[in-house]
Amino acid sequence: MLQSYFRTFKGLSKEVWMLSLVLLINRAGSMVLPFLSVYLHKEIGLSLTDVGWIMSLYGLGAMTGSYVGGELTDRFHYFPVMIFSLITSGLGYISLQFANGFYSFGFVLFCTVFFADLFRPSSMTAMGAYSKPEDYTRSVSLLRLAINLGYSLGPAIGGWVAYRLGYIPLFWIDGLTCIIAAAAVFLFLKQKDVPKKKKKSKATKASESPYRDREYLIFIAMVALMALVFMQLLTTLPVYFKDHFEMNEDQIGLLLALNAFLIVLVEMPLIHRLEPRSSKIRMVQIGTFAIGLSYFVFLLAPNWIWVTAINMVLLSFGEIFAMPFSNAYCMDLTTPENRGKYMALYSMAYSFAFILAPILGMQIASTFGFPTLWIILSVITLLTIFGLGNILRQAPKKTLAK
Numbered sequence: 001m002l003q004s005y006f007r008t009f010k011g012l013s014k015e016v017w018m019l020s021l022v023l024l025i026n027r028a029g030s031m032v033l034p035f036l037s038v039y040l041h042k043e044i045g046l047s048l049t050d051v052g053w054i055m056s057l058y059g060l061g062a063m064t065g066s067y068v069g070g071e072l073t074d075r076f077h078y079f080p081v082m083i084f085s086l087i088t089s090g091l092g093y094i095s096l097q098f099a100n101g102f103y104s105f106g107f108v109l110f111c112t113v114f115f116a117d118l119f120r121p122s123s124m125t126a127m128g129a130y131s132k133p134e135d136y137t138r139s140v141s142l143l144r145l146a147i148n149l150g151y152s153l154g155p156a157i158g159g160w161v162a163y164r165l166g167y168i169p170l171f172w173i174d175g176l177t178c179i180i181a182a183a184a185v186f187l188f189l190k191q192k193d194v195p196k197k198k199k200k201s202k203a204t205k206a207s208e209s210p211y212r213d214r215e216y217l218i219f220i221a222m223v224a225l226m227a228l229v230f231m232q233l234l235t236t237l238p239v240y241f242k243d244h245f246e247m248n249e250d251q252i253g254l255l256l257a258l259n260a261f262l263i264v265l266v267e268m269p270l271i272h273r274l275e276p277r278s279s280k281i282r283m284v285q286i287g288t289f290a291i292g293l294s295y296f297v298f299l300l301a302p303n304w305i306w307v308t309a310i311n312m313v314l315l316s317f318g319e320i321f322a323m324p325f326s327n328a329y330c331m332d333l334t335t336p337e338n339r340g341k342y343m344a345l346y347s348m349a350y351s352f353a354f355i356l357a358p359i360l361g362m363q364i365a366s367t368f369g370f371p372t373l374w375i376i377l378s379v380i381t382l383l384t385i386f387g388l389g390n391i392l393r394q395a396p397k398k399t400l401a402k
Contacts (some may be wrong), residue, residue: 002182016139017128018188019123020146023183026086026181030374032093032174033058034155034256035190035249037200038238039167044100052362054106059354061110063114065117071346073122077172078129078340079191081122083182088115116178120347125340128331131193136331141324142270149264159253193282198289211343216333219281219391220349223326224287225384227353228321229377232295233259233315234359235354239368245305255312262316271324285385287322290314291383297375301370 032039036058040051065085072081092112099105123143131139161169210216233256241247241255274283294314301307327346334342366372 008265011132012135012139012142013130013132014141015189015192016127016135018184019126019130022140022181022184022189023123024146024150025184026150026177032096032158032170032402033234034238034253035158035162035170036241037362038233038249039162040254041061041239042242043167044105046102048362048366050102051239052235052358052360052366054102055358055362056355057106057110059231059351059357060112060356061113061351062120063348063351064115064119065114066344066347068114069347070121070340070342072118073125073340074338076223078122078125079185079189081118082126082201083114085118085122086178086182087186088180089113089119090175092116092175093178094175095171097168117347119349121312121340121344124327124331124343124347124373127191128334128339136328138268138271140281140327141268144324145264145268149260153257155253155256155260157253158284159248159250159256162253163250176344178381205333208335209338210345213333215391215394216330216342216345218387219326220345222284222384222387223346224349225380225387226284226291226322226326227350228357229288229380229384230291230293230319231350231354231357232361232373232377235358235374236316236365236370237311239362240365241308244302244370245308247308256373257306258309259316259319262313263320266317267324272322276326279392280325280332281388283325284322284329285388285392287318287325288381288384289319290318290321292318292378292385294318295377298374299371335363355376360396 035057037051040046040054041048069081069085089112092108092115095108096105096112127139127143128136132233158170158173161173210220217326232299238256242249242253247255291314294311296309297310306329330342330346331339361373364376
């Protein structure tokens with residue numbers, strides 16, 4: 001069984017492995033985000049509504065950074081953009097500890113995440129350069145495995161640090177690991193040109209612009225809705241765990257680490273088995289259903305502590321199905337010349353969701369209660385599954401089967 005697991009990584013380039021190692025270092029230090037809403041609510045004393053607005057600035061910074069990152073990647077190359085992003089975001093995370101008010105924290109957070117998300121389209125483009133086309137989905141899964149392995153360490157260690165030492169060390173750890181990751185990119189990765197040979201794709205028909213590709217825009221809208229539901233994991237769920245189930249930061253960190261641990265354990269073998277024979281859109285549908293169901297279970301057993309673990313398991317499997325296949329589907333529609341713009345728009349869908357997720361989630365929870373929020377998220381999930389089904393019916397079979 002162990003040999004079968006490691007066999008799924010066979011054939012990936014050494015650059016893909018190194019980039020994944022860089023992300024592992026970076027994400028292992030990502031201890032701020034999982035506890036940011038709790039920090040703002042409990043430590044600084046902001047209301048749930050104000051926390052929602054500040055967390056939405058996280059999404060706005062991410063969306064803006066993703067767009068600019070795509071433009072910079074297509075213009076200057078992914079390599080310098082990755083290094084610049086890691087250094088500047090590292091300095092930003094360190095600076096967050098000195099911002100204690102609503103406006104100052106919001107401004108520093110926006111700037112920090114703007115620089116951090118320059119990395120998303122540049123790293124995706126780098127993955128396209130470093131991996132063979134037939135290995136791209138597995139390469140993305142390895143990258144996600146590294147990210148989630150880091151995230152499994154980050155929240156667990158971060159919860160322990162926050163509970164025993166306070167929140168300030170988290171900002172230092174997050175910032176310094178970003179800078180260490182930048183040094184690793186510079187020292188151990190080589191700049192590799194993206195091949196200029198064009199391939200036939202939907203993107204070519206769309207005059208090289210994702211904004212003229214109707215199929216892609218509809219899909220991006222569905223990804224944004226799916227992400228809107230999923231992003232409650234990083235915004236309202238930690239507050240719900242602390243307020244409703246009276247969990248401390250240590251316990252919340254371990255619960256969030258379960259999400260990453262399951263992805264590390266299951267995603268790569270599952271992707272290896274499903275990728276050659278499965279429709280990418282169908283896999284995204286299955287993942288979206290699991291994500292929506294993860295919140296619906298709170299309505300079935302609202303006071304049972306183990307429902308939090310069920311929620312996290314469903315969220316994890318939803319993420320395993322939805323995210324690698326949605327990323328790979330987007331990559332299928334690109335050419336090397338427009339890949340930065342396409343992947344930037346894909347990243348922006350998640351960033352846009354992160355703008356709305358905390359505002360809507362916190363506002364609905366504060367005004368109508370968490371049960372109403374879980375119902376609304378379930379309805380959004382059903383609409384998303386229907387929209388993806390519409391793409392599945394209308395898009396050419398050859399596009400969906402890639």
